[in-house]
Amino acid sequence: xxxxxxxxxxxxxxxxxxxxxxxxxxxxxxxxxxxxxxxxxxxxxxxxxxxxxxxxxxxxxxxxxxxxxxxxxxxxxxxxxxxxxxxxxxxxxxxxxxxxxxxxxxxxxxxxxxxxxx
Amino acid sequence: xxxxxxxxxxxxxxxxxxxxxxxxxxxxxxxxxxxxxxxxxxxxxxxxxxxxxxxxxxxxxxxxxxxxxxxxxxxxxxxxxxxxxxxxxxxxxxxxxxxxxxxxxxxxxxx
Numbered sequence: 001x002x003x004x005x006x007x008x009x010x011x012x013x014x015x016x017x018x019x020x021x022x023x024x025x026x027x028x029x030x031x032x033x034x035x036x037x038x039x040x041x042x043x044x045x046x047x048x049x050x051x052x053x054x055x056x057x058x059x060x061x062x063x064x065x066x067x068x069x070x071x072x073x074x075x076x077x078x079x080x081x082x083x084x085x086x087x088x089x090x091x092x093x094x095x096x097x098x099x100x101x102x103x104x105x106x107x108x109x110x111x112x113x114x115x116x117x118x
Numbered sequence: 119x120x121x122x123x124x125x126x127x128x129x130x131x132x133x134x135x136x137x138x139x140x141x142x143x144x145x146x147x148x149x150x151x152x153x154x155x156x157x158x159x160x161x162x163x164x165x166x167x168x169x170x171x172x173x174x175x176x177x178x179x180x181x182x183x184x185x186x187x188x189x190x191x192x193x194x195x196x197x198x199x200x201x202x203x204x205x206x207x208x209x210x211x212x213x214x215x216x217x218x219x220x221x222x223x224x225x226x227x228x229x
Contacts, residue, residue, distance in 0.1 A: 045210075046220070047219065050217060091161055095216075107161075109161055
């Protein structure tokens with residue numbers, strides 16, 4: 001079974017600075033997807049970024065980018081120019097590419113709480 | 119554009135009472151729908167998913183059940199709540215590109 005580990009329960013960053021959230025995963029599969037989700041105090045889960053394992057290029061979405069190291073099974077999220085609105089819980093998630101047609105077995109880490117200091 | 123809504127947002131229920139959480143999706147047809155539970159300090163646990171009307175798959179044996187009476191409606195139910203059912207419940211639908219999009223969530227407290 002796949003596992004996702006986020007080793008940083010809490011982190012803080014100064015506004016306008018850059019912060020990196022860590023995520024490692026364990027899998028024996030070669031084809032999969034990785035995601036970062038954000039959960040602000042409003043509690044709605046919002047997709048931040050996704051990465052396909054077969055792509056070597058790191059995904060980027062505006063101020064959010066990932067450092068995907070497939071051999072090391074590492075998938076870190078970098079937030080540049082941090083803003084107050086970035087304060088939230090961030091969850092790393094893994095999804096097998098071999099899931100059945102309906103099953104969407106996202107395996108989540110336990111999350112990292114990010115605080116942004118004005 | 120597609121939207122997803124779930125209600126109620128907050129619910130406080132006594133042990134042994136019934137439960138009904140509702141989720142609806144708009145702007146898409148025949149979506150794959152999911153119910154997740156998020157317990158304090160943990161990630162998300164998949165409870166049920168549905169690929170169509172009347173089709174429910176359970177991932178975790180428990181005190182809960184799900185139904186899909188209409189294409190864009192997904193309901194999470196229980197006949198008798200347990201204390202351990204407390205948590206934050208999230209409904210989601212899957213986009214054709216593979217990502218999940220979540221509703222606002224429902225906070226259930228069982229006393």
